[in-house]
Amino acid sequence: MDSIVLSKKDFKSLKDLIYSSSGIHLHEGKIELLKSKLAKRMRLTKKSYSDYLSYLHSTQREVIEFIDTVTTNHSFFFRENNSIEHIINQFKQYPKLHTKEFKIWCAACSTGDEPYSVAVQLKEAGLSFSILATDISHTVLDVAQKAVYRDNKTQKIPLSILHRYFQKGSGKYKGFVKVKPEIKKHIQFDKFNLINDAPPPLKFDAVLCRNVMIYFDLKTSESVVNKLYQVLNTNGYFAIGNAESLMNMKHNFNSVKKIPSLYIK
Ligand SMILES: C[S@@+](CC[C@H](N)C(=O)[O-])C[C@H]1O[C@@H](n2cnc3c(N)ncnc32)[C@H](O)[C@@H]1O
Numbered sequence: 581m582d583s584i585v586l587s588k589k590d591f592k593s594l595k596d597l598i599y600s601s602s603g604i605h606l607h608e609g610k611i612e613l614l615k616s617k618l619a620k621r622m623r624l625t626k627k628s629y630s631d632y633l634s635y636l637h638s639t640q641r642e643v644i645e646f647i648d649t650v651t652t653n654h655s656f657f658f659r660e661n662n663s664i665e666h667i668i669n670q671f672k673q674y675p676k677l678h679t680k681e682f683k684i685w686c687a688a689c690s691t692g693d694e695p696y697s698v699a700v701q702l703k704e705a706g707l708s709f710s711i712l713a714t715d716i717s718h719t720v721l722d723v724a725q726k727a728v729y730r731d732n733k734t735q736k737i738p739l740s741i742l743h744r745y746f747q748k749g750s751g752k753y754k755g756f757v758k759v760k761p762e763i764k765k766h767i768q769f770d771k772f773n774l775i776n777d778a779p780p781p782l783k784f785d786a787v788l789c790r791n792v793m794i795y796f797d798l799k800t801s802e803s804v805v806n807k808l809y810q811v812l813n814t815n816g817y818f819a820i821g822n823a824e825s826l827m828n829m830k831h832n833f834n835s836v837k838k839i840p841s842l843y844i845k
Pocket residue numbers: 601602603604651652653654655656659687688689690691694714715716717720772773774775789790791792821
């Protein structure tokens with residue numbers, strides 16, 4: 581990694597590439613992080629620094645791989661669960677509950693912890709539902725599809741739910757759990773770039789876009805928020821991360837009392 585001397589010009593061109601491809605805004609404090617990501621891709625592609633840069637700037641497939649290494653994918657089960665609890669409590673009061681299938685979109689689902697957390701709670705509530713779970717990174721989507729997790733990621737899952745919907749691993753899977761098929765079958769995982777992709781032609785009862793806009797600037801976040809507004813049903817919920825806010829953005833959501841990270845259309 582020491583062999584990489586990232587000039588200001590190279591940093592700017594990489595920063596611009598990352599921004600235009602993913603919306604992720606890198607400031608100068610991230611130079612060391614960027615160097616480590618470059619080193620990783622150089623190792624895997626067996627290219628020198630200058631060869632790698634030209635390759636990256638001329639190969640769309642490599643841009644995808646590079647963005648994949650740059651994204652922050654930290655997630656865990658039952659993270660910031662108060663907004664999800666609120667949404668489900670409201671769903672339970674829906675007038676024609678027995679005929680309703682609730683549609684939810686987890687729009688930056690990372691390794692799947694979030695959509696599986698939503699799914700087990702909807703199942704517990706006896707609701708009928710389907711979840712679209714998307715992310716820009718194919719690596720995290722692979723993990724999500726496998727649905728196998730280390731024990732330490734599941735600490736916030738109530739024990740009764742853990743026992744009911746997760747299978748405990750044994751042998752080489754000791755220390756791991758696997759989401760049961762009865763939960764998996766409700767979730768469709770797909771690649772989706774919040775910045776460049778057109779949203780699916782569907783309407784949702786809730787859209788979760790949590791802990792991703794912290795990596796975007798205001799202009800990008802505002803455009804994502806308004807894009808997601810379009811795919812929500814009237815009275816549909818929009819959840820963001822606890823560290824995020826819609827302040828200073830132009831949008832048409834109303835806030836939900838006492839839950840700062842939750843909005844309603
Ligand atoms: C920190 S994780 C958040 C996961 C989950 N929503 C949560 O709150 O735990 C952020 C995710 O956003 C994804 N991401 C970053 N830029 C994206 C984009 N432009 N479109 C879609 N997903 C993106 C990353 O790949 C990563 O998996």
